[in-house]
Amino acid sequence: MDNDAPISIAVFGLGHVGLTTALGFSDLGWNVIGVESDLAKMKLIQDGQVPFNEYGISDLLAKNLHSGRFSVTADIKEAVCNANILIMCVGTPQDTDGTADISQLQNLARKIGQNITSHKIVVQKSTAPVNTAAKLKEILLSNIQNSKGSNDELVDIVVIPEFLREGNALHDFFNPHRIVIGLDNFDLKDMLGCIYKPLLVKMGKNESEILIYTDISSAEISKHTANAFLATKISFVNMIADLCTKVGADVEDVARSIGMDPRIGSDFLKPGIGFGGSCLPKDLAAFIQVGKINSIDFSFLEEVNKINELRISNYINQVINVLGDLKEKTLGVWGLSFKPGTDDIRDSPAIRIVSELIKLKANLRVHDPYAITAFKEFIGVSDRIYYAESPSDATVGVNAILVLTDWVQYKEEDFKVIRNYVNDPLIFDGRNLFDPDLLTNEGFQYYGIGR
């Protein structure tokens, strides 16, 4: 790449990660072209509308469309011709055996390759198994047409994994704990460091405090390792929660006691009905397959997954042990999304529990601040479900309240009032959201996780 050429970035795939990345770089002052092949989505974004919920992103879209630094297209050729850094943010969904399906990345690499006529840095940001970047480089090179001289010199592949949390994606983009850059051509360090320079200035940090340069495989493994480790912490604390239930201890006290040791850390030690969402379960499954492919014993991670799977039946059994047969019982459900702050119900433990309860012929009064529309689409028509307008509406006449997502607004409910709505004052707090003493004082029977 001509080192004096102005930097211009193209981001392919404008989902949560792609749009956040595109707008983040644009806001840092770079010219960014967003490429979205779904025409309806592309037009929405072009018109300043965001096709998913993500805190703060609508305002940033409006600002950067207005500045002219961000534009949107469906035309891959236009983006490849006009940008020198090409960031791939397309999906890598889970295959039936848990393997990550990298076909969207492969297809995109083919199309990008067909349009390359000058040197490009191609960044793999989508989460993918180790060795994916090497495969993509082969595809890119073998699809370059009409090039004079060696194709090898026209493409450098780089891996920059994303560590963005849904609902906090913009915050995480602008306040990263680290930026991992995996590359095999270390001459690119200046150019890649340069695109993050405005961010480092904003954060008041030196390059060495945030940027980590690694080889390509290490960068790919870093992402899977990060999510597998977070999943491990959650399953670990949930395993301890099972012990606490058995012996009458309080897992919240145990978690606090160990979390204050900085070697352990208090984050991701929240017990409950388990981890879900579009990343942790999928990345854990894909990483287990990476272990298998490389003949490494990753059975440890299989246990992490197994402990998480068991959360669903453990919770339902806890309810059945108290209420008996759930047939025709009425249950108030608080929360459907996989975590608070999002309407995303993908792989949500709440949804798995609700689906089981319907199979058991319970009647449900469900509430979620954001996720009702997504849930209706998922579940279809069911005469067993009443869509409550408020958390308290979900408790009218119920035999128990089930807390499945730790939305902070549920903590603001007045249980003196709720006590008059419910038929039976029972609460199964699947996220340990509430203070058991507070609810007991209001006349409720409280059942938490591991306490």
Ligand code: UDX
């Ligand atoms: C995760 C990673 O945090 C992020 O770095 C990565 O890029 C994408 O995957 P996200 O899926 O948005 O982000 O959700 P996260 O906040 O990590 O929560 C994942 C799940 O774990 C949720 O279902 C949450 O309820 C659960 N969780 C989290 C717990 O059960 N206990 C905890 O202590 C923390």
